[in-house]
Structure formats: structure tokens, C-alpha cells
Amino acid sequence: MDSPANAAVPETTRPRRNVRPWALLVLGVLVSLGISYAAYTLAGYSWSQVVDYKSPFTSMPTDTFTGKRPPLSIAVPDATPRRVVLVLIDGLTDAASRTMPSINALRKRGNDVALTVPQPSLSYPTWTTILTGAPPNVSGVTTNWYEKRVAVESLFDVAAGSGRSLVVAGPTDLDTLFGVSTVATATALTDWPEGGYITNTIVDDAIRLADENSADFVFALFPDVDEAGHSAGAASTEYADVVAKVDADLARLIGALDDGDTVFVVLPDHGHIATGGHGGWEDTVIHTSATFAGPGVKSGTSAVLLQDVAPTIAVLAGLQAPQYAAGLASDAILADTNGRSKDADFVRAIGFDLAYARTLNGQDAIKDIASLASAADLTKVTADAEAARLKADRADRLPMALGLALAALAILAVIGVASWRALVAALAGSATYFAVYNALFFLVHHFAWSLSAFNEESHVQAFFNGRMIEAVIAGLIGCLVAGDIYLLFRPEAKGTRDGFTAGWLSLGAATALAIQALLGLQVAWFLWQWGAQTVWRLPDLRWGFKYDLDLIQMTALAGVALLGPVLTYLIGRFHPRMVKS
Ligand SMILES: [Zn+2]
Structure with a gap:
């Protein structure tokens, strides 16, 4: 060049x-x-x-292997239709729940349940898992930007479809996701609090509606603890103060509705990190606790996945479990089978798991399945299918x-x-x-x-x-x-x-x-x-x-x-x- x-010019200096x-x-x-x-x-x-x-599972034919599910209007044989009060305290850590006298009193006479929450540990995905038994990959609800009706059946659908009187009190998001204003017998929906405290109003509404409608199924969602977690962190005194206020309101709700024949289930959707926030995999976020108490509940301790909550509640209530629940009613929480409710859930789960495996791996996916006799067998079907895929x-x-x-x-x-x-x-x-x-x-x-x-x-x-x-x-x-x-x-x-x-x-x-x-x-x-x-x-x-x-x-x-x-x-x-x- x-x-x-x-x-x-000489080569070296040019x-x-x-x-x-x-x-x-x-x-x-x-x-x-x-x-x-x-x-x-x-x-x-x-x-x-x-x-x-887009979940490929929401429209899969879960009936194919287990026959058609009986209409919800037909009662589960020999099941006692128990009244259920389900309270979801958004963002309550395990540690905070143990400072609440109302929850500790339930624990004492019921079942202290260690919960593992699926990821992302965000509110809409986890609410959906609690109410449908479907984890995010099944329900399709993966973030809080999901702003439409959830595509899989919920406890609300089966309770209302089975003719139970259902009342729902909580934020308006419940209507967006689960259509509660059309599904439930009565609802009291409030806007998400921005700085205010609304759990007292939600409890007032829940007690009033339960009374007015002789409710068989009461659902209340308390948003205030989560708000405090976001604004001040789970380690803050602000968070502890709101937890104490919510405890008093929860005690009021339990006091008003406990007739000795009611099943109480209190749980969070996820916890919070010490500095505030959730969505990830931190221990204080994904390891939380639920409390089950009342007729049909075995006293003691247990450990389940969040997706097992809905089927377990369904069995306690004597209802069919939501059809796309990936979980299974838990023997560790249930004192009895409530007639054929437990069997109905097991048959439903067989249908779900086989359809899940076939959706993942095609028609041949299930030909090597040796046994479908236990919860462990069912877990193996889905785990093997996921591993193969x-x-x-x-x-x-x-x-x-x-x-x-x-x-x-x-x-x-x-x-x-x-x-x-x-x-x-x-x-x-x-x-x-x-x-x-x-x-x-x-x-x-x-x-x-x-x-x-x-x-x-x-x-x-x-x-x-x-x-x-x-x-x-x-x-x-x-x-x-x-x-x-x-x-x-x-x-x-x-x-x-x-x-x-x-x-x-x-x-x-x-x-x-x-x-x-x-x-x-x-x-x-x-x-x-x-x-x-x-x-x-x-x-x-x-x-x-x-x-x-x-x-x-x-x-x-x-x-x-x-x-x-x-x-x-x-x-x-x-x-x-x-x-x-
Ligand atoms: Zn939150």
C-alpha cells in the first residue's frame, strides 16, 4: 500500500x-x-x-380418559356441603402471619400449612393459582398486566355452578379476572387502596353479605398488607402496624362467621422481601403459610404447593375441584374424604394429568405409564412429561x-x-x-x-x-x-x-x-x-x-x-x- x-522514506520510520x-x-x-x-x-x-x-392447556380435553365430568349441578355423592370462608391476605409473609393472634388461634385448632408459591410470585398469577389450582403455565396468567377473564375454571365457578350461595368482597380486580359480579350471588368490590386502609370495609361488607345471602362460600381479599410491603418493606414497623390492624379485622370476620360448622382458610398469595417487593424466588416470598381450620380439617402441620389449595378447599366444601387444577387435594390437610369428593378430585386429576402429558408430548406420551393409583403416580406423570418435553x-x-x-x-x-x-x-x-x-x-x-x-x-x-x-x-x-x-x-x-x-x-x-x-x-x-x-x-x-x-x-x-x-x-x-x- x-x-x-x-x-x-525508510521502512522503519514511515x-x-x-x-x-x-x-x-x-x-x-x-x-x-x-x-x-x-x-x-x-x-x-x-x-x-x-x-x-398463551397457555396451550386451557382448552385441552381433560375428559378424554376419565369420561365426561358430571354437571356441577349434580351434587358429589355422599358429600357434606360445608360452608367455607376463604381469606386471601395479599403479601403476608410467614413471619408476619405468626404475629397474628387470629391466625395463631386457627392454627391451634387446625392445620398449619407450609406453602410453596410458583413463579412469578406476582399477585394475579398467584391469586389465579389459589382460586383455580392452575399454575401460571396452565392458567396463562403470567403477570399483573393480565387484564381479562381467566380462561380456566375457578372455585367461584364451581361453587356458583353447584348452587352454593357465594359472596365475594375485595378489590375490583376480582371482577376483571374471575367475573365475580356475574358469577357470585353478591359482591362488594372496592378500588385498590392507594394509601388508604380498606380491609375494615371489606370485612364489614363480607359479614353483611354473608348474613344477607346465607352464604355457603365467602371469599374476602385484603390488599393492605401488600401495599405496606411495597411502600415500606416487610421488615418495617409500618408493615407490622398494618398486619396488626388486619389481624383485628380478621378476628372480627372469624368471630362473626364462626358457627362451629364453618371451614376457615386464611392464606397469602406470596410474601415480601425485607425491603419490599416480590415476583422472584426469595425464601420469604415463595415460602409462606396457610391455615386451615374447621370440620374436615386434620389438625397438625403439612406442606403443599399453592396449586393444591383449590382442590383441597373443594373437597372440604363437598364440591368438584376446578377442572384445570394441576394440584391435588391434600391428605395431610384433610381429616376425611368428604363422601366421594376426594375420589372425584382424584379422577379429575387423572384426566388433567394425562391430557397435560399428551399436550406436551403427543399421543404416545402416555403409553409407558404404569400406574395411576396414588398422588405420587400422578406427580410422576406430569414430572416425566415435563422432563421429556x-x-x-x-x-x-x-x-x-x-x-x-x-x-x-x-x-x-x-x-x-x-x-x-x-x-x-x-x-x-x-x-x-x-x-x-x-x-x-x-x-x-x-x-x-x-x-x-x-x-x-x-x-x-x-x-x-x-x-x-x-x-x-x-x-x-x-x-x-x-x-x-x-x-x-x-x-x-x-x-x-x-x-x-x-x-x-x-x-x-x-x-x-x-x-x-x-x-x-x-x-x-x-x-x-x-x-x-x-x-x-x-x-x-x-x-x-x-x-x-x-x-x-x-x-x-x-x-x-x-x-x-x-x-x-x-x-x-x-x-x-x-x-x-
Ligand atoms: Zn404486591
């Missing part, structure tokens, strides 16, 4: 007029911008796949994930071929990036890879924007380190004034690309494990959260591809070793 004008470094620089920046755009698109796609998830999904996704990983490695290889010193420097810059970004995330903000980090839905956008800004800051620090490391490997460093302008600019772009490539390897792993699409189950949401953050970082690193070269250029121009002469 020698031009005639400087052909006479500035290079080589087009190749400039071409590599332009290519590097363009590739980084392309990765940024692709990552942004993929993040949006994966996010909406979870938010707009996941294995097949991962085999399908492996080539795509490997291709992505190879592309990420190819980017590093190209940098290394262009200059091994630049690759080492860019990797050192990348290590700095990950140290700075993660120190900010985990140590400064005390965040975790958890939906609980948001606290409120309205914080989502600000949260991601904050991480993008920090990714750019961490990336630029990485570029400064890359420049320093590069000089370590260059005993006779050539600066921008020695004709290496393109090289110094490229070091910033190479650092941005190296970070994106290393994030790309992690994204490839996630895509193999869980995929970008949400077809029949939600991804593991801890890794899913990290995956979204990885993509958000890859997006933000376009800023480093554009600004980083300026920093590395300045090092190449003004570093003490560059201004030696």
Missing part, C-alpha cells in the same frame, strides 16, 4: 497509510451496533413471550445455541488474528467491565437476579434504563483498562502520532465487541436451556432475569463501541509514554 510520495486498520475499525463498530440491535430485539421478544404467553426442546435448540456461541467465539478470534495484543487488552477490559457492572448491581444496589428487584411494575423501565447507563460506564472503564494493558505489551509503544490512529481507535471498539461476545456466550447457554419462545412453560425466572439483563447490557454496549474508541484514542495520544518525545 505504499504511495509513490513516501516510497523513498507512517503507515494502511487501509486495513481503518476497515477493521469500521467493521468492528458496525458489528457491535448490529449486535446491539439484535440483542434489543431479542430482549423485547423474550419479554413479550412471557407477558403475552424439556429434553426434546433442548435437543432442538442445541444447533442454534452452538451456532450463536461459535459466532461469539469467532468475534474474539478475529480480534486476536488482527492483533493478539489487542485481544489480550480487550479481554482485560472485559474482565474490568464485568467486575464494575456486577459490583454496582450486587454490592452497591443490593439487587439480585429476581423480579422482586422491581418492587412495582412502574419501576421496570427505570430499572432497565439504570442498568444500561451502568453498562456504558463499566464499558468505558473497561476501555481505559484495555488501553493501559495494551501498553504493557508494547515496550516500544506507537501512539496515534506515529500513524497508529486507527489501531488505537479500534482498541475501544474491540473491547466493546469482546464484552458483547462474552455476554453472547451466556445468552447462547440460556437459549439452549430455555429458549426465546415461551410455548408451554415459563423459563427459570432467575436465569431468565439474568438473560434479559445480559441482552440489555449487549444493547447498551453500542454506546461503548461509539465512545470507547475516543477514550482509547486519547490514551494513544496523551498517555505519558506517547508524549515522551
